[in-house]
Amino acid sequence: MASHVLPFEKPVVDLVARVRELRALAENDKRFESELRRLEEKAGRLARELFADLSPWQKVQLCRHPNRPYTLDYINHLIEDFVEMHGDRRFGDDPAIVGGIGRYHGRSVVVVGHQKGRTTKEKAMRNFGQAQPEGNRKASRLYELADRFGMPILTFVDTAGAYPGIGAEERGQSEAIGACLAAMSRARVPIITTIIGEGGSGGALALGVGNRVHVLEYGTYSVISPEGCASILWKDGAKADEAAARLRITAPSFSNSRSSIAWSTSPPAVRIRTTRPLRALSTPPSAKRSRSCSRRRPTSSFAIATIASASSARSSPEAPSSASSAQNATRTRQERDNNVPHA
Template sequence: MAQHYLEFEKPIADLEAKIEELQALSETTGSFEAEIEALRKKANKLRRDAYANLDPWKKTQVARHPQRPHLFDYLEGLITDFVELKGDRQFGDDQAIVGGLGRFRDRPVVVMGHEKGHDTSSRLTHNFGMARPEGYRKAVRLMDLAERFNLPVLTFVDTAGAYPGLGAEERGQAEAIARSTERGLTLGTPMIATITGEGGSGGAIALAAANRVLMLEHSIYSVISPEGAASILWRDGSRARDAASAMKITAPDLVELKIVDRIIQEPEGGAHSDREVAIQTVGDVLEDELHALEGLSPGELRAQRADRFYAIGRLS
C-alpha cells in the first residue's frame, strides 16, 4: 500500500521521495548508503518533531488518516475465533457497525465497533462508518447477549457520526442511539470502549457508554465535527481549524475534563505508521483494564458507570 501523506507531512514526503530516488540510483550507478542514511535520520527527526507538536486540527487529520487501523484490523490482530452476528431482528443488517463473539487473549468476549472501510467499495459497503438505526439496534442485541452469558463487551469507536439520511430518521435514528446508550449504561458486565479514530457525536457515545473509555493518542472525540461547528458558529466551514482548537477534542483535554479515562500511546508517526505495534499496544491496555474490572458485581459495574457519566460536566 502506497504511503499517504498528510498536508503537514509534506517535508517528510519530499525527503522520503529523495531516499527512494537514491536507492534506485544505487542499483545502477553505485552506492549512496551514507547519503541515504543521513536523509533517513533527517526524515525521522522531522516526523518525531511534527508528531510531538500536533495542534487539534492536525490531530483531526491524523485521526481521519485513511491508513489508520480500523475495526477489521483490530479484529484480525486481537480477536480469535470471531463469529460475526448480523441484523437487528427488526429491519435489516447495518454494516457500519460490525460485531459478534470471539476470544480476546483466550477470554470470551462480545466485540463490536464502527468500520469505515479501506477502499471505495468497502467504504460504500460500510457507509463510511456512519450507522443507521439498525446498526445501533444490533449493538443493543449484542449487549443483551453479553449480559445473558456474562461476557465482557469491547467496543471500537471510529465514526464521523450517525448517518443523517431521511430513511434513517424515518426509522428512528435518535431513539436507536438513545437505546444503545441506555443499554451500555445498564449493562451488568464489564464494558470498555476505545476511541480509535474519530469519535463523532451520538453515533460515538452509543458505543461508548462504558465503564472505561480509552482513547488513542491522536484520536478525537466531540459532539460535532470541527467543520460542522464552524458552519454553525461562524457560518464558515473553512474555519474548522479554529473550531477544533476551541472544542477541546483531543485526548489530553478530554482526560482533564474526565470524559476519557486513559490515553493509549501511538507509535512515532501515528498508528498508521506501524499498525501492528499500535494494535498490540491497544490489546495490552485492554487486557490491563479488563483485569481491573474483574470481580465487580453487576450492581457495582452499573454504579461505577453511572457515577462516571453523571460526573461529566460537574463543576464541584
C-alpha cells in the same frame, strides 16, 4: 508515495520516498550506505518534530486519514476465532457496524465497532461508518447477548456520527441510540471502549458507554464536527481550524481535564490499554454466582397477592376442599348444558 498525503505530511513523505530509492541502490553499491543513514536520521528527526507539534485541526485531519487501521484491522490483530453476527432482528443488517464473538487472551468477548471502508465501493456499502438505526440495534442486541452470557464487551469507535437521513429518522435513529445507551448502562460485564479515530456525536455514544474509555493519540471525541461548529458559530465552515482548537476534542485535552478518559500514544498500546482494565474489571466467581441468581425475574405484586389469597383460602376451615370444588364445577357445567335448547 502513499495513496493519500495530507499537506503537512508532504515533506516527510517525500523524504521517506528518497530513503526507499536510496536503500534500493545501496543494496548493490555500498558507497550509498553513509548517505542512506544520513537521510534515515533526517527523516526520523523531521517526523518527530512534525508530529510533536500538531495543531488540533491537523489532528482532526489525521484521525480521518484513510490509511488508519479500522475496526476489522484491530479484530484481525487482537481477536481470535472471531465470528461476525449480522442483523438487528427487526429490519436488516448495517455494514457500518461490525460485531461478533471472539476470544481475547483466551477469554470469550463481544466486539462491536464502526467500519468505514477502504475502496470507494466499500465506503459506499458501509456508509462511511455512519450507522443506520438497524446498526445501532444490532449493537444493542450484542450488548444484551454479552450481558446474558457474562462476556466482556470491547467497542471500537470511529465515526463522524449516526446517519441523519430521512429513512434513518423514520426508522427511529434516536430511539436506537437510546437503546444502546440503556443496554450498555444495564450491562453487568466489563465494557472497554477505544476511540481509534473519529468519535462524533451520538453515533460515537452508541458504542461509548464503557467502564474505561480510551482515545488514541490522534483520535478525537466531540459532540459536533469542527466544520459543523464553525458553520453554526460563524456561518463559515472554513473556520474549522479555529473551531477545533476551541472545542478541545483531541486526546490530550481529556487527560488534562477531570474526565475519566485516558489516551494512548499509538495503536499497539490498545492491547495494553485493553488487557489491564479487563483483568481489573473481571468479576470473581462468587460474585458471578450471586449475579446469576439476581437475574431471576422478580415476582410481581399481583402474583404475591394471588399467592397470599390462595394460601389463606387453603388455611381457612370454611374453605371447600379441592374434591368438593371439582364436584361443584362439574354439577354447574351439567346444569348449564341442560338449560341449552337443542335443535
